[in-house]
Amino acid sequence: MSSFGDDLIQAMTEALAHAKGEGPAIVHAPMAPREVREHAKLTQAQMAPLMGMSVSGYRKWEQGQRRVSGPAATLLRVIEKEPEAVRRALLS
Structure with a gap:
């Protein structure tokens, strides 16, 4: 698989974990x-x-x-x- 494909899979895996409330996530307070x-x-x-x-x-x-x-x-x-x-x- 290409580097882009690997990066995409990793990003989607992290997004799914975040949606489930698992794993580290960086959440910034909204800016005004x-x-x-x-x-x-x-x-x-x-x-x-x-x-x-x-x-x-x-x-x-x-x-x-x-x-x-x-x-x-x-x-x-x-x-x-x-x-x-x-x-x-x-x-x-």
Whole structure:
């Protein structure tokens, strides 16, 4: 079987175990993009580029039309704790 096939089987096995309540699972608390943005004292127009997205896409997160997950949720956590570090990293 291909590496992709092996990875897919492993992922589905882990997903099934998680659904059954077995095995380790990483569950992150949901992020509230508006709260993070307001805490960082940013506008939507300032926040969207930090997240690498359009303002309209970012707005959909705040309005609940799209869900924040994966790397975007991690980046929101970093922005929440160290907004200036993210700005410096992106401007350099």
